[in-house]
Amino acid sequence: MSFASHYSYWATIVLMVLGLYILIARGNLIKKLVGLSIFQTSVYLLYIAPGKLIGGTAPIIAEQFRIYSNPLPHVLILTAIVVGVATLALGLALVVRIYEAYGSIEEDEIIDRDRKAGQDA
Amino acid sequence: MLKSASLAFFLFVFWLLLSGIYEPFLIGAGVFSSVLVVWIARRMELVDAEGHPAHLGWGALTYWPWLIREIVVSALAVTRIILDPKLPISPTLVRFRPRQKTTVGLVTHANSITLTPGTISMEVAPGEFLVHALTREGAQAAADSEMDRRVERFEAGR
Amino acid sequence: MFTVAAIALLVTLALALLRGLLGPTVFDRAQVANTVGTIAVMLLAVFGFLFGRPEFLDLAIIYGLLNVIGTIAVLKFFRYGDLGEPGDGEAGR
Amino acid sequence: MRSQLVLRVIAKLLIPFMLLFALYVQFHGDFGPGGGFQAGVITAAAVIFYGLIYGLPAARRLVPDRFVESMIAGGVLLYGGVGVAGMLLGGNFLDYFVLAADPVHGQHRGILLVELGVLITVAGVMLKIFYVFAGRGRDPGGA
Amino acid sequence: MSPQAAILAALVLPVAGAAGILLARRRPNLREAVTLSCAAALFGCVLLLLPVVLAGGRPAVTLFQLLPGINFAFRVEPLGMLFALVASGLWIVNSLYSIGYMRANREHGQTRFYACFALALACTMGIAFASNLLTLFLFYEMLTLVTYPLVTHHQDDEARRGGRTYMIYLLGSSMALLLVAIISTWLGTGNVEFTPGGLLGNEFTNGEIGLLLALFVFGIGKAAVMPFHRWLPAAMVAPTPVSALLHAVAVVKAGVFTVLKVIVYVFGVERIAGLSSVDWLPFVAGFTIIAASVVALRSDNLKRRLAYSTISQLSYVVLAAAILAPLSVIGAALHIAAHAAGKITLFFAAGAIYTAAHKTQVSELDGIGRRMPLTMTAFAIGAISMIGLPPAAGFISKWYMLQGAVSGAHWNAVAVIALSTLLNAAYFLPIVYRAFFAKSAAGEAVHGEAPPLMVAALCITAAATVLLFFFPDVPLALARLMMAD
Amino acid sequence: MTMLIDVLSWICLAGGGLFCMVGAAGMLRMPDFYTRMHAASVIETLGVGLLLAGLMLQAGLTLVTVKLLVIGLLVMFASPTASHALARAAMVRGVEPLLERGEGASKP
Amino acid sequence: MISEHLPILQVVLPLLAAPLIVLFRHATLAWLLAAAASWCSFVIAVLLFFTVPAGGAFDYALGSWAAPWGIGYRIDSASAYVLVLVSLIASVVVTYARTSIAAEVDRDSHYLFYAMFVLCLGGLLGIAATNDAFNLFVFLEISSLSSYVLIAIGRNRRALHAAFQYLIMGTIGATFYVIGVGLLYLMTGTLNMADMAERLAQVGETRPVLSALAFITVGLSLKIALFPLHFWLPNAYASAPSVVSAFLAGTATKVSVYVLMRFLFSVFGARLSLDALHLFDVLVGLSIAATVAASLVALFQDDLKRMLAYSSVAQVGYITLGIALNNADGLTAAVIHLFNHGITKVALFMLVGGIVLRMGTTRFSDMAGLARRMPFTAFGFVVAGLSLIGVPASAGFVTKWYLVMAALERAHWWLAALVVATSLISALYVWRFVEMAYLREPAGEVRRAEAPLSLLIPAWIMVLACTYFGLETSYSLTGAQEAAAALVRGFR
Numbered sequence A: 001m002s003f004a005s006h007y008s009y010w011a012t013i014v015l016m017v018l019g020l021y022i023l024i025a026r027g028n029l030i031k032k033l034v035g036l037s038i039f040q041t042s043v044y045l046l047y048i049a050p051g052k053l054i055g056g057t058a059p060i061i062a063e064q065f066r067i068y069s070n071p072l073p074h075v076l077i078l079t080a081i082v083v084g085v086a087t088l089a090l091g092l093a094l095v096v097r098i099y100e101a102y103g104s105i106e107e108d109e110i111i112d113r114d115r116k117a118g119q120d121a
Numbered sequence B: 001m002l003k004s005a006s007l008a009f010f011l012f013v014f015w016l017l018l019s020g021i022y023e024p025f026l027i028g029a030g031v032f033s034s035v036l037v038v039w040i041a042r043r044m045e046l047v048d049a050e051g052h053p054a055h056l057g058w059g060a061l062t063y064w065p066w067l068i069r070e071i072v073v074s075a076l077a078v079t080r081i082i083l084d085p086k087l088p089i090s091p092t093l094v095r096f097r098p099r100q101k102t103t104v105g106l107v108t109h110a111n112s113i114t115l116t117p118g119t120i121s122m123e124v125a126p127g128e129f130l131v132h133a134l135t136r137e138g139a140q141a142a143a144d145s146e147m148d149r150r151v152e153r154f155e156a157g158r
Numbered sequence C: 001m002f003t004v005a006a007i008a009l010l011v012t013l014a015l016a017l018l019r020g021l022l023g024p025t026v027f028d029r030a031q032v033a034n035t036v037g038t039i040a041v042m043l044l045a046v047f048g049f050l051f052g053r054p055e056f057l058d059l060a061i062i063y064g065l066l067n068v069i070g071t072i073a074v075l076k077f078f079r080y081g082d083l084g085e086p087g088d089g090e091a092g093r
Numbered sequence D: 001m002r003s004q005l006v007l008r009v010i011a012k013l014l015i016p017f018m019l020l021f022a023l024y025v026q027f028h029g030d031f032g033p034g035g036g037f038q039a040g041v042i043t044a045a046a047v048i049f050y051g052l053i054y055g056l057p058a059a060r061r062l063v064p065d066r067f068v069e070s071m072i073a074g075g076v077l078l079y080g081g082v083g084v085a086g087m088l089l090g091g092n093f094l095d096y097f098v099l100a101a102d103p104v105h106g107q108h109r110g111i112l113l114v115e116l117g118v119l120i121t122v123a124g125v126m127l128k129i130f131y132v133f134a135g136r137g138r139d140p141g142g143a
Numbered sequence E: 001m002s003p004q005a006a007i008l009a010a011l012v013l014p015v016a017g018a019a020g021i022l023l024a025r026r027r028p029n030l031r032e033a034v035t036l037s038c039a040a041a042l043f044g045c046v047l048l049l050l051p052v053v054l055a056g057g058r059p060a061v062t063l064f065q066l067l068p069g070i071n072f073a074f075r076v077e078p079l080g081m082l083f084a085l086v087a088s089g090l091w092i093v094n095s096l097y098s099i100g101y102m103r104a105n106r107e108h109g110q111t112r113f114y115a116c117f118a119l120a121l122a123c124t125m126g127i128a129f130a131s132n133l134l135t136l137f138l139f140y141e142m143l144t145l146v147t148y149p150l151v152t153h154h155q156d157d158e159a160r161r162g163g164r165t166y167m168i169y170l171l172g173s174s175m176a177l178l179l180v181a182i183i184s185t186w187l188g189t190g191n192v193e194f195t196p197g198g199l200l201g202n203e204f205t206n207g208e209i210g211l212l213l214a215l216f217v218f219g220i221g222k223a224a225v226m227p228f229h230r231w232l233p234a235a236m237v238a239p240t241p242v243s244a245l246l247h248a249v250a251v252v253k254a255g256v257f258t259v260l261k262v263i264v265y266v267f268g269v270e271r272i273a274g275l276s277s278v279d280w281l282p283f284v285a286g287f288t289i290i291a292a293s294v295v296a297l298r299s300d301n302l303k304r305r306l307a308y309s310t311i312s313q314l315s316y317v318v319l320a321a322a323i324l325a326p327l328s329v330i331g332a333a334l335h336i337a338a339h340a341a342g343k344i345t346l347f348f349a350a351g352a353i354y355t356a357a358h359k360t361q362v363s364e365l366d367g368i369g370r371r372m373p374l375t376m377t378a379f380a381i382g383a384i385s386m387i388g389l390p391p392a393a394g395f396i397s398k399w400y401m402l403q404g405a406v407s408g409a410h411w412n413a414v415a416v417i418a419l420s421t422l423l424n425a426a427y428f429l430p431i432v433y434r435a436f437f438a439k440s441a442a443g444e445a446v447h448g449e450a451p452p453l454m455v456a457a458l459c460i461t462a463a464a465t466v467l468l469f470f471f472p473d474v475p476l477a478l479a480r481l482m483m484a485d
Numbered sequence F: 001m002t003m004l005i006d007v008l009s010w011i012c013l014a015g016g017g018l019f020c021m022v023g024a025a026g027m028l029r030m031p032d033f034y035t036r037m038h039a040a041s042v043i044e045t046l047g048v049g050l051l052l053a054g055l056m057l058q059a060g061l062t063l064v065t066v067k068l069l070v071i072g073l074l075v076m077f078a079s080p081t082a083s084h085a086l087a088r089a090a091m092v093r094g095v096e097p098l099l100e101r102g103e104g105a106s107k108p
Numbered sequence G: 001m002i003s004e005h006l007p008i009l010q011v012v013l014p015l016l017a018a019p020l021i022v023l024f025r026h027a028t029l030a031w032l033l034a035a036a037a038s039w040c041s042f043v044i045a046v047l048l049f050f051t052v053p054a055g056g057a058f059d060y061a062l063g064s065w066a067a068p069w070g071i072g073y074r075i076d077s078a079s080a081y082v083l084v085l086v087s088l089i090a091s092v093v094v095t096y097a098r099t100s101i102a103a104e105v106d107r108d109s110h111y112l113f114y115a116m117f118v119l120c121l122g123g124l125l126g127i128a129a130t131n132d133a134f135n136l137f138v139f140l141e142i143s144s145l146s147s148y149v150l151i152a153i154g155r156n157r158r159a160l161h162a163a164f165q166y167l168i169m170g171t172i173g174a175t176f177y178v179i180g181v182g183l184l185y186l187m188t189g190t191l192n193m194a195d196m197a198e199r200l201a202q203v204g205e206t207r208p209v210l211s212a213l214a215f216i217t218v219g220l221s222l223k224i225a226l227f228p229l230h231f232w233l234p235n236a237y238a239s240a241p242s243v244v245s246a247f248l249a250g251t252a253t254k255v256s257v258y259v260l261m262r263f264l265f266s267v268f269g270a271r272l273s274l275d276a277l278h279l280f281d282v283l284v285g286l287s288i289a290a291t292v293a294a295s296l297v298a299l300f301q302d303d304l305k306r307m308l309a310y311s312s313v314a315q316v317g318y319i320t321l322g323i324a325l326n327n328a329d330g331l332t333a334a335v336i337h338l339f340n341h342g343i344t345k346v347a348l349f350m351l352v353g354g355i356v357l358r359m360g361t362t363r364f365s366d367m368a369g370l371a372r373r374m375p376f377t378a379f380g381f382v383v384a385g386l387s388l389i390g391v392p393a394s395a396g397f398v399t400k401w402y403l404v405m406a407a408l409e410r411a412h413w414w415l416a417a418l419v420v421a422t423s424l425i426s427a428l429y430v431w432r433f434v435e436m437a438y439l440r441e442p443a444g445e446v447r448r449a450e451a452p453l454s455l456l457i458p459a460w461i462m463v464l465a466c467t468y469f470g471l472e473t474s475y476s477l478t479g480a481q482e483a484a485a486a487l488v489r490g491f492r
């Protein structure tokens, strides 16, 4: 596997690690979502990657549908993007409601407030 | 009403350019889409002199090539600055009075300034521009410029 | 040749992201986001040629549109903390 | 007013062409899948752009809240309805070939309708999201 | 009614009874009427099955598939028949007694008591009729659960402590040992059906059989073989009718019944007779007999003394079965019935004494026989049966056991039986002596017999103890059938 | 002829890539937010323009060229708008421009 | 013929009910629609379960494009088993939901609740029915996204943060899964799981295949809350509305387990997945850690729902243990535990819903004297608790039996002993409830306030099911055995 011919895999890995790092290292919920989105983006790159991996079998290509340029990766990426956007939107909506309920979007402060509430009750 | 018709026409041309497939169904769809969009645009109150400056006509055709040349020249200038190890910049804010009367003219001028590397319009109002320039020379050129005159001419539809 | 362009764009992307990491202001990052968006549009166009996928161009156009709107939305959010404000009331803030 | 000058003019220029581009993508969707999704995104983006520049109330006047929710539901139903229609006409679920006497024609019709469903849903979802965030704190009922 | 229907009826009747008791909770008379009629009906059902079994029939019912190859099924064989007869018969008497006791002592939660009691009988019927180890195990565990509210009836800290010991010992031993034993049996033979002559073929080695037997005997905690006996004294916190249930009707009887059934129908008497690895069992049983008797001898609390007596008596059954001589196994089966009748009499008497005189210690019983002649006469009969003297049922079973031991030349067992008989006499006869011949203490409160229902109940069981001596035909026939199977 | 177009297009593509990288380098080198914006605009003008031109030369007179043109127009209209909005927002929020000493207009 | 369309109707009915509910926006109508969709799904699932050919499968091509180009649906014994489980639980839960959410969810959100409920149901059913690895991802996300909404829909503010955590972990899990699928797609050029399996057999143990396996396994382990990737689950289940906890506890993790088994056994094949990567040791280790640690943590919880949630983590350990043992009995144990633990946990959470309704609390210390306040609820809890422990004659026992058999067959005596030992821990935490409910004196005056029948009846149906399926195992067990066989057999 030469570096040049597989840059999309390397990009996938870099984005994955970067996203996961942000996700774990940051206590800010918005930043976590940003990390999550970067992490998800790695998938798009993977599916863009054309052709086949060394050692793989030849892809199955439809004879009778040659009029379409192989539409599958396109559809897959789109679908993955839809899922990503939906997740992000839902996450943001949750953050908004968390902010309304706790007055903070820092994870440790939220946990702290829950603990205090638990002691009072 | 005339503006609506004109907008519909431009939209339809845009459709034909994009589509490239000239079969009855898609052309019909193009007509339908153009009309639909005009209807929505009217509901949005977008169809006016600002939103559809069709009256400018030929002015645009003479202004744009000049602007492109301008962009290339200043882009090269900025490139030289970036690549210069000493980074010879002299950032400057300059305030001046543009000659344009209409909003379309003002916006065209402002965007042209921003589009040209080395200058950014920061404040845009009738009778007052505030521009940030990468170099002192750039600031002077913006304040008393060829661009101002050309946009004025373009605005008048000449 | 498209590969060269693609690599140049990826290098640009990396440099821009580095600026994004360095910051320091939120506006620097917004600027980076905008630039990254532009680069992504070009990458999509170049990839379209590289992989023989003309439909990537449509994606590029869409991405370009969204990029502008996204930038404006972000700016608006940072200025007003709210997206729904009709911009007229700026003076008060 | 004065502060929005550039944005307002550019928005006025762009929005009609955005909407038309959306419809172009929609109608050319069957020559490459996913048209409806992109068209929906662009449609919603145009309205959101409008809302950003002209304010949320203007956008809400143009596309009311209830209408947005109905869009989401209606789009999905249209999609599913086409699928069920395929089934009722003797094919499998989402079988387009049976939607018209001529299979190719039927397929075009099916894809077009399905993509229309996708357009409506996607646009509705994006608008819903925009309304939720933009209307936060001002109009509790909207969220 | 077909035998199959009778089996199902025997299982369902007590459950329906429990439901009826709950429904009638606001009207005590109706509630007790439900209990009694249900007990009578159950006994009737079991009696219906008796001629079938005596005639060699083995009626069976299969309900569900518990696991592939293991069904939730019932099959009536002579030993189960005997157990079911004893339990269902004694339920009637016990109910009479309970009514007297609970009302006289103004116990709370009577509805719960009667309902749980009925459910316990349902479980007992399930144990008696179960056709395989797993079905039996299910009812065995359920019996523990439904008797728990009975044991903790008083709902005070002492009751809870006793109840906890009860649960931990019974559930712990069955889960950790009995279940393992059942699984091992399944793994070894692929079968858990009770089979005449035993279901073990040659899958297990000598050592493994010894281990398996240990898992079974100690896993069946209800048989109270030492050191798994602690729960029984702990459960003495319960009201007396519950003690009667535990000691005579259901719980411990279910334990020894299961031991006996496992030895006869799982291991097979002939299969394991002479195996070196099972030799330890008579010693453990013998030790339990002697040790429990010694503890009983040292207990001043009457119910505690009775409890240790039970531990000791149960191990008779285990010992007799462990000798593996046919005659002694018959004796073991008989002893289930004999001990049941005798021990329930003793507990009834203890409860009557508590109800009438509020006395719980042996040392307080001086001269009580003159105030409660019927009760103490019945007590004397029960004691005689425990010791194993004629004319009480205990004599018959002990006779068979001794015969078996002698014929098998198990002199150790003979010695244990002899010694324990002496010990039994040593801790029972003084009570009888004190009751009838000692002078009561000064300032003794004036009291008579316990309420008539209680007295009637203990008279019936005492009579039954004597009658079983003169007419042991049915139990004997069933026990012989078991060995002939 | 095709040869010439190819060479031209390659020059455009290479140049576009080069200007993109230069712009990005500028974004790193420049000392404050506003000067960095100037560097970024090199990417959005010459970089993008040359790349698009190179691609258009490859595509010839086809639909693809039209779409590339649309992209170009979009960038032409939209990116200065976004940049302007960005600069103004930064100014309103008080991001001080680094100015040459002794110079500068009165602050708004 | 409608019958040949059952595989797609199974999925599409609930998915189409969701937009209808949104369109009408009426709480009662929404409930009726959701109930109708759930019940129809259940009927369809049962029909499929009883008609799926032994050793075969129903294939259904979406839009009549044959696999591998179109998306195919494939119902074999394993998928049918999961379909029945999910739709059964959904139809009981939806019946129960009406009264329960009235207490825990604002009335304005009721229609949203039902829309998300049927959406989640459709997603879960789709996961089981589809034969396309990417389509499966889409369904996974449909069900996940709707479950995030369901968790956050109540009034408890902790649920918001819990839903957020779940969203993060769930998305990471799904993304890992889809990365794995992407690698497989690059290797084999197909997304159809049957073709994938066939081609993977030719490709063998290459590095991309192994990394795909790793990605998919880790991603799904997150979704099933396998220890130590479980920490999102207790928070989510404890703070969600009870009806949501009940539904998700019974279905969501179970379906993910099904997917994991599908990939490990049918797509990769046990030889590759369990032997090549030494997954056995890893899975056994994690399973033991899950059962022991989570059971112990459950023992010390002060919140009834949280205790049940940790117990779910522990029970997942039994399932993965069965998978790791990888013999007929172990797989049977894993599959049947999906069902047994599903109905048990649903019963328990539904009963807790009644407690929340009447007492407004789930804290252990407030349960004193519960048996007198709510006798049927308390007793039901004990009966279902017995199934949780795995007492004989309860559904849970069947699992333990097969696990022990599987462990013994592999000659791991210590594993068998461990299964029994961990059951004792669960006995302890069920006992804690018994002691609180039955043996502690309640503080203050005790008023009899049993849960309403609309909650009690569905809950007790599940409670009785816990016992029934412990006594009569012919359907659940035979189904599980066939499902396990179908998983191992794969797509041949």
Ligand code: NA
Residues within 6 Å of the ligand: B113, B114, B115, B116, B117, B118, B119, B120, F038, F041
């Ligand atoms: Na500029």
Ligand code: NA
Residues within 6 Å of the ligand: G073, G074, G075, G076, G079, G128, G129, G130, G131
């Ligand atoms: Na399937």
